[in-house]
Structures are given as structure tokens and as C-alpha cells.
Amino acid sequence: MAVAGKSKKDVLLEFRTTEILDAARHVFAEKGFNDATIDQIAALAGVAKGTVYLYFESKRDLFLAALREGVLALHAEVAAQLLTAPTCEAKLRAFIAARFHYFSRNRDFFRIYYTEFSHLPTGAANARPEFKDLYEEQATLLETVLADGIQLGQLRPCSVARTARLIYDLIRSALAQHILTDDPESPDLPINSVFDFVWNGIGTK
Amino acid sequence: MAVAGKSKKDVLLEFRTTEILDAARHVFAEKGFNDATIDQIAALAGVAKGTVYLYFESKRDLFLAALREGVLALHAEVAAQLLTAPTCEAKLRAFIAARFHYFSRNRDFFRIYYTEFSHLPTGAANARPEFKDLYEEQATLLETVLADGIQLGQLRPCSVARTARLIYDLIRSALAQHILTDDPESPDLPINSVFDFVWNGIGTK
């Protein structure tokens, strides 16, 4: 049948694509963008170098594809978790927890996400405007939660944009501590620490 | 006199060194380590490429020297400010303010500091153990402030190491927003925002 015929080709294509993307994520995570080579990625994926270029335009394109795929999955998961949280406090906690859980399962991805994200604000020549949008999307999600909370009097008034960015980066920082120190510990402790820090600050009353 | 003779040579040496370090900082800040070239740095410093190698062993060595110089100056300034602060609350505020003021005056340096710092926790092949120490030193400073505050009952108990790291990264994040968006605005507003966030959290009460 037509469907099966098409699907057969697609399955192979998707298999190769996944294979290469996984290899890319691993090598990029290990070496960083500049020190990773296409040869290493191809070898890990079990294909020849030329094959990589049948599936991706360039090294940068491959990197961005690996990043994009991960970011989209992350955002989908976070958004889904937010929907199930009733209160503003629960939403904030869900936002933190969802990110911790996702990245605990995708450590290689966290590495490239973390460093790439750090490059963004420098606005260097290697600026990736297409990713500004992906990140903005999440920041906006958090801003909405904050704005609602302030509206309902559950949060102290503050600059929503500024605060959202602070919380966002705070979570990244805590994630780095948790993920990058091959710490197999459950993520529940850091999740609670971060939430408590954000919600209550460090001062007494 | 001997002093003058020696000093004459030293003055030239120091002049060239400074010249090259400033140029390096600017180019590295603009392009990042990999995309910066020694030729660009030499041109900006007004010397030939070979001259750079009379003063620094390698590209990496030059980069580290530029970074180290800035970090040492920063740390000296922060430590000095901390001494003048009587209470734990004042010390925390001084810690934040000193960093904002230093980096406002050294924007090129902030760029390389920021990105280099982001690479550290990834522990990639390009790990720079010598810098772990420089950073640790500051984290320890902050930990001492926190430990004292808890001791005196001015802070809620918490994991000192973990919290110090969170605050440290929070400041970096806020600095990035302030410095990297050619925002000429006075640093006082973000300083207060960060302090308030750290001290009180976002929740009501």
C-alpha cells in the first residue's frame, strides 16, 4: 500500500536522522561546538561523513537541529505540566519541576542548551536570532504566571519581565549544579530548594 | 640610576603588555575565543603578530592572562567593599553593588568573564582548573557572609554552599541583562531589584 511504501522510506530517514542527532548531541555536549568534528559525529552515528551532509546542510545546521528538537520537546512538556497546576504557586513549582525532570532524562541536551543559552545575551557575531524566539516563548510563559500571581495578590508586585528572567536563570543555575556534577541524587531536593529560595528569599521574614 | 634603568625597560614592557591585553579583551569580547584571531588582536594593539608571541606563549595563554588580570582586580575591589560593610545585610548588598560597579566600568571584560564562566561547569575537555580556584575564592567569600548571617539569626537556615552558588549566578544573570544590553541606565535599580529578590523572595510574606 502507498502508506506502507512511503512509511518505509520515512522510517529509514527518521532512523538515520535520529541516529545522527543523538550522536551530534553527545559529541557537542562532550567537546563543545568548536572542538567537535563532523568525523567524530559520523563515526559515533555509524555512518560516513558524507552521509551527515545528506541529512544536514552544515555543521551549524546540525547543531541547531539538535538544539531545536530538544527545546521543542522541553517546552511541550513544561506547558503540559503547567496546565495541570491550579494555583500560581503550583504553577511556579510545576515550571521548576518539569524542567528538572526533563533535563535529568536528557543530560547531553542540557549541556548544549546551557552553553548555547549563555552565548545568547552576548549578542556576539554568532547570534542566533531564530533561537531568541524559542527562549522568549518560555520567558513569556513564566511572565504570565507572575502577572496572574500579582493580580491575585499572591505575589509581591515587581517588574514582571525582569523577575521572570531572574527566575529563569536561577533555575538554569541550579540545574547546572544538579546535572553537571554527575550527581545521581533525586531532583526533589534541589526543586524544593529553588522554589523556597524564589518564594521566600533568604531573609528572616 | 639602576632603578631608572630597570624601570625604563619595565615601563615599555608593561606598556606593551597592557596594550596587547586591552586589545585581546576587546577582540575576545567581540568575537569569542574561537572566532577571534591573533592577527586582529595584534592589529588593534598596533604591533605585528610575532610581537604578541614575545609577550604571551599562545592564544590560550593570552586569553587566560586577560581573564586573570580582570578577575584579580574584581576580587580585590569586592573584598575591599565587603570590609566596610558592618552587618550581614550590608555585606550582601555591598557584594552585589561592587560587582555591578566594577563590570559597568569593564564591559569587555564582563563578556569574556561571562562566557568563560558558563563553560566552567560543563567540565568539558577545555576545563581550566586554574580558574576553578579563582571562582571558588569568591564563592567562599559569599559563603562566609551567609554563614555569619545564619549564625546571627539574620538569615533563614539553608545549605550555605548551594545558596551561595544560587546568589552568585543570580547576580551574573542580572549583570548580563544590565551590561549586555548597551543599557546606559544607572546600576542602582538592578542592584536594588536583585537584593530585594534575594532577601525577600517573590511571595507575599
Added chain:
DNA sequence: CAGCCGACTGACCGGGCGGTCAATTGAGAT
């Protein structure tokens, strides 16, 4: 079985840049 076609291969190319070093310069010393 023959012939076709698209997926895959990997030797090769070219450019870019870190690093070198023989040649040059010029400021004192004699």
C-alpha cells in the same frame, strides 16, 4: 538476470589560522 537508481562512502581539496624564525631596525656603546 540485467539494468537502473538512489543511498551511501571516504579520499580529497582548499582555506584559514596558530605559531615560527630569518631578516630588519634603531637605540645606545665605543
Added chain:
DNA sequence: ATCTCAATTGACCGCCCGGTCAGTCGGCTG
């Protein structure tokens, strides 16, 4: 004026790696 030598120069070298493409392979079709 001439010598000396340290500081400086910039043409040059060689490596590395992203990207290419002529050739191979294997499965499907008639």
C-alpha cells in the same frame, strides 16, 4: 661613524577540519 644586540616584523609553514563528489553498493523492477 661603526658596531652590537635586543626588540620587532611579517612572510611563511603546516595542520586541521568543514565540505565535496566521483565512485560503489545493493535492492527493486521488468
